[in-house]
Structures are given as structure tokens and as C-alpha cells.
Amino acid sequence: MNHNRSTHFSTFLAPAARRRSHSCDLLVSVRSLAEAEIAIAGGADIIDFKEPLEGALAPVEPEIWRQAAAAFPGRTLSAALGESPSATRLAAFVPKTFRYAKAGPSQIQTTSRLGQFWNDLDLPSGVELVAVAYADYEAAGCPRVDEILELAISQGRRRILIDTFVKDGSCLTDHLALDELATLIDHARNANGWIALAGSLRLDDVSELLAHDITPDCWGVRGDVCMETSSVTALDRRTGSLDPRRIERWTRLCDQASSSGSAD
Numbered sequence: 263m264n265h266n267r268s269t270h271f272s273t274f275l276a277p278a279a280r281r282r283s284h285s286c287d288l289l290v291s292v293r294s295l296a297e298a299e300i301a302i303a304g305g306a307d308i309i310d311f312k313e314p315l316e317g318a319l320a321p322v323e324p325e326i327w328r329q330a331a332a333a334f335p336g337r338t339l340s341a342a343l344g345e346s347p348s349a350t351r352l353a354a355f356v357p358k359t360f361r362y363a364k365a366g367p368s369q370i371q372t373t374s375r376l377g378q379f380w381n382d383l384d385l386p387s388g389v390e391l392v393a394v395a396y397a398d399y400e401a402a403g404c405p406r407v408d409e410i411l412e413l414a415i416s417q418g419r420r421r422i423l424i425d426t427f428v429k430d431g432s433c434l435t436d437h438l439a440l441d442e443l444a445t446l447i448d449h450a451r452n453a454n455g456w457i458a459l460a461g462s463l464r465l466d467d468v469s470e471l472l473a474h475d476i477t478p479d480c481w482g483v484r485g486d487v488c489m490e491t492s493s494v495t496a497l498d499r500r501t502g503s504l505d506p507r508r509i510e511r512w513t514r515l516c517d518q519a520s521s522s523g524s525a526d
């Protein structure tokens with residue numbers, strides 16, 4: 263974890279603001295109904311459908327969304343739509359009982375084009391867009407995280423996910439320093455936003471972030487809840503099978519984070 267890189271942010275606000283009324287959700291990305299059942303049994307709050315083999319935010323087949331909507335009524339379901347133009351093409355197919363849809367900003371170089379991209383997504387009315395920002399924005403060819411957060415706030419969008427675009431083993435904190443993350447969370451909270459952190463995070467990373475009072479509204483994970491294989495590549499890990507014990511460990515950590523936050 264790199265704590266000492268230069269920052270685009272000038273302020274570092276007090277941790278108390280970050281912990282205000284804090285409760286913490288766990289989002290687990292799954293690629294099938296069978297995986298969704300494992301994630302639900304392990305205590306995940308948000309079941310996010312995506313195909314990890316195809317990229318950071320790649321969609322599963324819309325047929326899997328439809329089956330999930332029928333199989334898991336009452337659960338909080340999310341669909342990864344991919345980047346543009348896939349997201350634009352798929353938005354209207356998200357089942358209306360899904361709660362969230364995530365759309366990636368890669369190769370959209372300006373905030374004005376990104377704002378238009380979001381506005382053009384034809385999501386069913388009950389499905390809320392989660393605006394995604396990539397910590398490795400240069401590799402993704404999109405605006406910086408703080409610019410995307412600002413754009414989301416200016417459009418009245420509450421949900422933002424900070425993820426990584428390149429899944430090569432580097433993680434969120436290799437691209438964003440602690441003070442940057444703290445400032446982003448405070449900024450989102452002050453605008454009544456909800457902010458999720460992801461990006462090849464491991465349990466140890468999350469423990470360390472929590473120890474530094476980095477307390478988002480949600481942690482998102484795929485790779486670290488998959489079985490460890492003999493292969494060491496990050497791609498193999500995140501495309502492997504889900505490990506129920508690891509999901510439970512993440513759930514426990516989120517529960518602890520929620521209870522310590524709500525005591526403030």
C-alpha cells in the first residue's frame with residue numbers, strides 16, 4: 263500500500279465526518295446464480311453480477327440478470343453494464359427489480375462526455391446508476407476520480423464506486439493515497455452521497471484502511487473472495503470459484519466496521 267504519493271486534493275478533513283452515521287455494506291461480484299447463492303449465504307448485502315474474465319466491469323448475459331431477478335426477490339441486486347458502448351446498449355435490459363447498475367467511464371476523456379453518457383443510459387426507473395471512477399484513470403483513459411465525483415454530485419447522483427480498471431494485482435491504494443481516499447469520502451458524504459471502494463482489495467488492505475479511519479459506505483470485492491489457486495496471477499484468482507469462508511470473513515469485517523462507526 264502506497265501512503266506517500268502526491269495528491270490532487272488540498273484538504274484532509276477530520277475522520278469524524280467520515281464516520282458520521284456510518285454503516286457498511288459488502289458488495290460481492292458474482293458471475294452466476296450458483297455464485298449468487300454462495301454470496302448470499304455468506305452474508306453479502308449487495309449481489310453484483312459481472313463477468314470477471316472479460317474485464318473490470320464486464321456484464322454477464324442479460325438472461326442471467328432475468329433469472330437472478332426471479333430467483334432472489336427482495337435481495338439487493340446490481341448489474342455491471344461494462345464500459346461504453348456496451349453499457350448504453352444493455353441498460354434497458356436491466357430488470358426493474360435490480361437496485362443498481364454500474365457503468366464504466368473508460369475511454370471517455372472529458373467530464374462533459376461522461377455526463378452525457380450517464381444521462382443517455384436508458385435504465386428502468388427503479389434502477390439507480392452507480393457512477394464508476396477508476397483509480398488508475400490514466401490506464402482507463404477517463405477523468406480523475408475527484409473530477410468524476412464532482413460530476414456525479416453536480417448531476418445529483420448519490421452513488422459512486424471507486425474501482426481499478428486494470429486487474430493486474432495492483433490494488434486501489436497503489437493508485438490513491440490515504441489522504442486522497444479520505445478527502446473523496448468526506449466530499450461524497452458532505453454531498454449526501456454513498457461511496458463504495460473496490461479494486462483488488464484484500465482483507466488486510468481493508469483492515470489497514472479502517473485503522474486509518476477510511477470508512478466508505480460499501481466495500482466491493484471479487485478477487486479476494488475467490489479460492490486461492492496454485493497459479494498466482496490476479497486474473498486467475500478473480501475468475502476462480504467463490505470461497506464461502508472468505509466471504510464470511512469479509513462479512514464479519516464489514517459488520518465490525520459498521521458497529522464501530524455507528525458508535526461515534
Ligand SMILES: O=C[C@H](O)COP(=O)(O)O
Pocket residue numbers: 289290291310312425426429460461462463482483484485486500
Ligand atoms: O465491484 C467490485 C469489483 O467486482 C471488485 O473486484 P476485484 O476485487 O476483483 O477488484
